[in-house]
Amino acid sequence: MDVDESQLKDFKLKPMKCEFNVLSKSDGSAILSQGETVVIVSVNGPLDIKMQSQSIEKATLEVLCCSKGGKPCVADRYKENIIKQTCDAALLSNQYPRTGITITVQELEDCGGLLPCSLNCACLALINSGLAMRCVFAAVTCVVDEQGDIVLGPSKEQLDTARAVLNFVFDSRDKSLMTGFTEGSFSEDTYKEAMERCRVASDLVFAFYRDIVKQYSKIIA
């Protein structure tokens, strides 16, 4: 499916703001706001872990999601699984065998799109931690509204009234799909179109990452 590139020129994702190294004691941390949704992520590792959870060929990844209420629930396990599998695919974890890497995600404010925001923030925290990565990734959300139109970077109202919500995570290497999860029903064509649009939009997220790294690269050199 071809997407008209010119249409996408004037399209914008929700404004993103990020700060690196917000936590002094963790090995890598980032705070990210996408629109009104704010998440803080801390990465620690490679660490020494229990013998039984060590893997001889790669680092063991552990993800902990804390919601604002603080009460763990089944939905948190689901989020943890998504973040874990995605980070696992992005990290070169075979560089750190027999060690553990812990990623802690703390929700600060949820105004829709918490999970994509958490994924992007986790990626930024991993960049900050200096762990070897195969690629970076960008999570993009879009909704299919009542009229059947595809809206990128939806607001909270749009998320609530949407017919379907589609989330995609793309790899920076060849823009292929790493992770995808959807809610609601939609046709196959809609799915493909939404995916192509999100794929193009993921460039904005990657550009944002590069911008952030550029800002703090001054202190590296």
Added chain:
Amino acid sequence: MADVYKLIHPVKFCNDYLSRNIRPDGRSFKQPRSIKINVDSIKTAEASAVVKCGNTAVVCGIQLELSPPKAEEPNVGFLVTNVELPALCSSKLKPGPPSDQAQVVNNIVSDIVLNSKCVDLKDLCIVPDKLAWVLYCDIVCVDNDGSLVDGCIIALMASLKTLSLPKVSYDAETEEIKVDPKSRTKLEIHSFPIVTSFVVYRLNQSNIILADPTAYEEDICGGSGTNLIVCYNKGLFCGTQKFGGSNLSKDCQDDALKTAKERANIVENIIDVCIRNHKNSSINE
């Protein structure tokens, strides 16, 4: 000999098979395993089904309960799914509280059921603000040999299809509830979600997809958490999930969607035939 080879060179073992366009268990890439369904096999449950997809065996039972609806949604009943992965279904699981995997599978199953709106929760309401049905759908995996979500959804849908609700009369003044188990109405099923799992395998710099993977194939491709799950609901999509693992190229995706669509039709027919056979045999008795 093959076992030793498999143990020493797990990747090469798999590559040898797949580069010859066949899977280690003899299937072709997009060929799902055979499905066996038996409905209404548990007499103590209101509705039940036992499903076997290859070696994966799943039992689903539905219990009914009455409860007042939530205050914020007075005309809506409840559908609660619970997926159990006891230690007996796989050597990787340990006895104890529900494992992370069980919780993740449960979340996916309940998302699919609610997203597809196969049961209109308003149908479960008896008297608004006073009384509604609660459907407790307990799904127990007896043998986990991959593609667990497929099995869970098939078992759940087959059970829901055979479920009938007894007539309930509610006296608003005395708040007396009378249940008449003799006269029953069938629960209306509005849609029919069917799930197909895939794994993405990286073979010589290109990706291939394997439909309905076994536990061994899931392990080789990065664990059961990384499956690509495609759900079709009468020709419409009602969810795709893919978490990490190898990346999915466009060709693979198109292939997967096509395979899933075909399989959805077949599975739907299987369930229908199975329920019809069951009805015929119970009438004959």
Added chain:
Amino acid sequence: MKVTIEDVVLPSDQCEEIVKAGESGRVILGPGLRKEIDGVFIVKAGVLKKRSPNTYWVESYQKRYVPSRSENVIGVVVQKAGDIFRVDIGGSCTASLSYLSFEGATKKNRPAVKIGDVVYGKMLNASKDMEPELVCVDSDGKKNYMGVLEDGFMFKCSLNLIRKILNPKCPLIASLKNEWPFEMAAGMNGRIWIKANSMRETIAVGNAILGSEYASNEEIKSMCNNIASILAGHNS
């Protein structure tokens, strides 16, 4: 994405210059670069650097130490196990330090090392699959400033700060060393040990080092002057 030298890079970027250089001769890939079947990829975010003729690396930010060979590190002895000491160097597992790898140590003449001692040593080998090994002698059997660090004060910082202050272009050490006497050891694992005559002077050095993390060369110079004058004011 294609990048060139001195660009800001992200993981999965590729640099054509490296590939071209690789066709004509040997190339040394430093940290942050990785060769795969289909080319050389960047695996860390930072700035791509080159040293002529053929060395490339990515300068990145990192706090956690990953042991690598022949780096000087500062560790804390956490355990004595028979012939070896286990030393915490801030990596994922402790490094081993044989009691024979001290200057003049023999089976009879054991070095006096206690649990809790701070040692300055060199990584003898550091492979990701094996326990890292530390030595406190050079190849001639001389101690060469290494060994147990007596007294003093040790603190942690990011790995970049160590690289920054050890850079010959950095004015920090140059401007501090003439102000008052102190000893210092910088471990590549993000640990710094300092020893000065008084507590006040020790704290002054420590603050000067930590304060220079985000400062430019001019700022570092003026900060050092500032600290020196404050210290002089207190002493007089």
